[in-house]
Amino acid sequence: MSKRSDMTETKNWSGQTLVTADHMLFEAPRTKHFMTGSEVLKEAVKRCTVDASVSYPITPQSEAAHLIGELWAEGYVGVYFRGENEFGVMSEVAGCAMAGARTITTTSGPGTLRAMENFAQWSGTRIPCQLILMARGINSPLTIQPDNLEVSYMLETGCQIWYAENVQELFDMSIAAFVVAEKPDVHVPIITVVDGFFVSHTRESVMLPEDDIALFPYDPYKAPLPPIDSETPPGRFLRDPFVMKSNYISYAAHASWQWEIRSAVERSVPYAKHYLKGLVHVTGDADAEIAFIACGTASYQAKEANRELSKLGIKSKVIKLRTIRPFPEAELLEALKGVKTAFVPEFNVVGWLEKDVKRALYGKCDTEIVGGPRVAGGMSMPAEAILREVMEKLNSGKGA
Amino acid sequence: MANQGPAYYSPYPTAVYEGIITPPEGKALLLTKVVDEETAMREVARVMLTSENATIFPGPQVLYGYNEEAKKKAKLIKEMSEVLNAKMIPMYDYRPKYPKIDAEVEINPNHPNLTIWHNNIKAAIFIGVHCHYANVALKIVRCETDCYTIAMCGLSGHEDAMATLRDMHSHELEKFIKIAREVKSELKL
Numbered sequence: 087m088s089k090r091s092d093m094t095e096t097k098n099w100s101g102q103t104l105v106t107a108d109h110m111l112f113e114a115p116r117t118k119h120f121m122t123g124s125e126v127l128k129e130a131v132k133r134c135t136v137d138a139s140v141s142y143p144i145t146p147q148s149e150a151a152h153l154i155g156e157l158w159a160e161g162y163v164g165v166y167f168r169g170e171n172e173f174g175v176m177s178e179v180a181g182c183a184m185a186g187a188r189t190i191t192t193t194s195g196p197g198t199l200r201a202m203e204n205f206a207q208w209s210g211t212r213i214p215c216q217l218i219l220m221a222r223g224i225n226s227p228l229t230i231q232p233d234n235l236e237v238s239y240m241l242e243t244g245c246q247i248w249y250a251e252n253v254q255e256l257f258d259m260s261i262a263a264f265v266v267a268e269k270p271d272v273h274v275p276i277i278t279v280v281d282g283f284f285v286s287h288t289r290e291s292v293m294l295p296e297d298d299i300a301l302f303p304y305d306p307y308k309a310p311l312p313p314i315d316s317e318t319p320p321g322r323f324l325r326d327p328f329v330m331k332s333n334y335i336s337y338a339a340h341a342s343w344q345w346e347i348r349s350a351v352e353r354s355v356p357y358a359k360h361y362l363k364g365l366v367h368v369t370g371d372a373d374a375e376i377a378f379i380a381c382g383t384a385s386y387q388a389k390e391a392n393r394e395l396s397k398l399g400i401k402s403k404v405i406k407l408r409t410i411r412p413f414p415e416a417e418l419l420e421a422l423k424g425v426k427t428a429f430v431p432e433f434n435v436v437g438w439l440e441k442d443v444k445r446a447l448y449g450k451c452d453t454e455i456v457g458g459p460r461v462a463g464g465m466s467m468p469a470e471a472i473l474r475e476v477m478e479k480l481n482s483g484k485g486a
Numbered sequence: 487m488a489n490q491g492p493a494y495y496s497p498y499p500t501a502v503y504e505g506i507i508t509p510p511e512g513k514a515l516l517l518t519k520v521v522d523e524e525t526a527m528r529e530v531a532r533v534m535l536t537s538e539n540a541t542i543f544p545g546p547q548v549l550y551g552y553n554e555e556a557k558k559k560a561k562l563i564k565e566m567s568e569v570l571n572a573k574m575i576p577m578y579d580y581r582p583k584y585p586k587i588d589a590e591v592e593i594n595p596n597h598p599n600l601t602i603w604h605n606n607i608k609a610a611i612f613i614g615v616h617c618h619y620a621n622v623a624l625k626i627v628r629c630e631t632d633c634y635t636i637a638m639c640g641l642s643g644h645e646d647a648m649a650t651l652r653d654m655h656s657h658e659l660e661k662f663i664k665i666a667r668e669v670k671s672e673l674k675l
Contacts, residue, residue, distance in 0.1 A: 212618050270617055271508045271642035308641060310617035312546070335582060339596035342625040346618065349502035349645075356507070 088164045090137075090303065098135045100161045102300035107265040111258060111361060114295035121292050123285040126253045127192070127218060128153035130260040135300045137164040137187035140178045142171060144197040145230040146282035147220040151192045172197040176204035176217075183213035186306030186313040188264060190215065194282055195222035198236045208275040209244030209347050212311050214267035214304070215275050217245075218260060221382075221433075222282040223463055231464020232282045234382065237410070238438035244347040246276040246354055247410040248362070249381040253290040256280050259408075262361035264301065270308045272354040274347060279410075281433060284383040310350075351412050358409055365414035368421050370403030371396075376476060377428040377453075379418070379443055381407045383467075384431045390469035395476065402476070407439075415446040422453045427479060430455065431472050435462045490630060500625055501645040508643040508652065515643060515650040523651065523658075524665065530611075530636050530649050531570065531666040535675055537609035537634060540572040543593050545615030547640070549578050555656060556614075562659040563613060569666045571675070572611070575601060580619050595619035599630035607631075612647065613638040613654070620644050638662075 088099040096104055105114070110133060121129070127150045131139070139158070141151035158166030164187070169175030172193055182189040193201065198219060208215065223229035224236045240247060248263060250256040260278050267276040280286060306313040358365055370377075370392045378388035385406035395402045405421045405428075407414055422428060430440040440457035447455065456479060459471045501507075509515040514526030534540045544563055551557045567574050575593050582596040589604035595615070602610065610633055612620050620637060624646035627635055636651075637644035638659070643652035651658070 269642070273618075310621070310641075311619070312616055335597040338599075338626050338630070339582065339622065342622045345500045345503075345625060346621045349500050349621070352502045353507050 116293040176201035188304035205243035371401035374401040391472035548614030595623040
């Protein structure tokens with residue numbers, strides 16, 4: 087087992103040189119590779135001085151979990167084991183993180199839902215662990231196909247949620263995620279989402295720094311709650327106080343506690359802006375009256391639609407949301423200046439992103455928000471589907 | 487009857503949802519304004535020296551001598567209380583006190599208002615309290631009392647305090663004590 091005590095001030099337990107996140111993400115020279123999302127996640131974890139990882143197989147994240155296990159075998163990850171099921175995994179992740187370990191896990195679809203109770207417990211106990219969510223369908227009849235409906239269940243758990251579009255973003259985000267989650271005034275879990283298969287199993291060009299550098303280790307003694315440490319006061323074995331008694335004290339503490347968790351997510355904004363170079367990323371025509379608001383691979387397909395619309399002489403732009411929690415309301419409002427109609431293409435049937443966008447913009451913006459197109463259950467989203475939505479709006483009553 | 491604070495009965499909206507977040511490195515927060523550290527230190531000293539029943543609430547990180555910095559800070563906090571003519575009431579544990587807290591001698595993050603009401607405290611410094619518990623307490627104090635709250639934090643600070651000083655290590659505490667002596671002299675106290 088790799089141990090903290092094997093480190094020096096400049097090297098981690100596997101002999102990698104310790105560097106800051108700024109150096110890793112912005113300064114270190116990079117070379118080109120050709121990798122899937124699962125493979126690139128292994129490369130990210132390799133560079134993060136990860137203390138612990140817990141896994142359980144479920145498509146499409148099984149390969150990523152397996153590859154993190156290989157890192158343990160190679161001496162890069164401190165502890166690695168398989169949980170009893172996803173509920174067990176997320177509980178064990180909580181235990182590792184409360185004990186002061188930098189901890190990562192991965193899951194997908196039904197695994198996420200099986201573990202659901204833990205996510206609100208994670209944020210409530212202020213652990214800075216990272217979940218890589220490789221989204222897939224959750225409905226019956228059972229599907230293993232890509233679909234991001236499961237993200238809607240995560241929105242109010244009190245966790246940060248970032249959404250990567252492609253393999254490169256998955257690499258960079260999963261490194262930055264640890265650093266932002268571990269900031270003392272943030273210190274809530276982070277869920278880095280990618281669309282299953284479309285990113286996890288798709289091989290793309292990706293620029294990586296050398297693997298002889300890694301992030302400085304997590305310091306649990308800068309946490310906003312004491313880590314579980316029976317030798318350092320105040321010694322604690324259970325961090326949640328017993329505030330379940332039915333009296334006014336209980337209500338006030340609970341209300342304040344829950345608002346504190348949500349405040350912590352909002353405090354991540356300046357850090358996320360720095361490491362992600364903005365909470366939103368805008369491409370296309372700056373003066374367009376048509377926009378697409380999207381996250382993940384839906385934003386990639388929206389960029390295809392933008393290119394097709396350009397050929398028709400129609401200006402449009404794509405506003406990609408890199409963070410979902412915190413929701414980038416101010417940045418979205420800025421990006422929508424001058425936009426008359428914004429479409430929200432999504433890989434789910436319920437339109438959770440459309441609802442989130444409308445909730446954030448209500449009364450603050452004149453842009454008409456059109457939900458769609460939506461595909462689900464593993465269906466791809468061809469640019470033609472997005473173009474059809476736009477054309478039906480532009481040529482109302484005349485067909486696409 | 488309790489003296490309610492600016493956020494009234496309920497512990498929300500919190501400062502973050504009013505657009506206030508922790509100050510950047512090297513700066514401090516006075517109500518809604520980001521200011522220089524020294525400006526905030528002078529105001530904090532003035533408030534503590536001129537408020538009724540000013541009190542320091544030291545938390546576990548300075549109450550237990552688990553490293554040299556904690557021991558040094560503890561001595562400086564004692565000196566600070568003498569300079570500010572302030573009482574000290576410890577927050578030595580984070581578990582709520584049932585059936586009833588002894589508000590004369592302790593404060594608890596889950597119901598800090600009880601201690602502030604009982605002792606009629608109009609200004610208080612939170613120091614050495616783990617950030618999460620400080621934030622939970624400060625939100626409750628802000629809504630339930632008219633106490634002017636000051637956070638002296640070793641990390642990033644606390645936007646729900648009326649004044650927040652961040653990265654307050656022993657060197658910064660020494661600086662504050664020096665400034666507090668000057669303010670005390672200016673006020674002829």
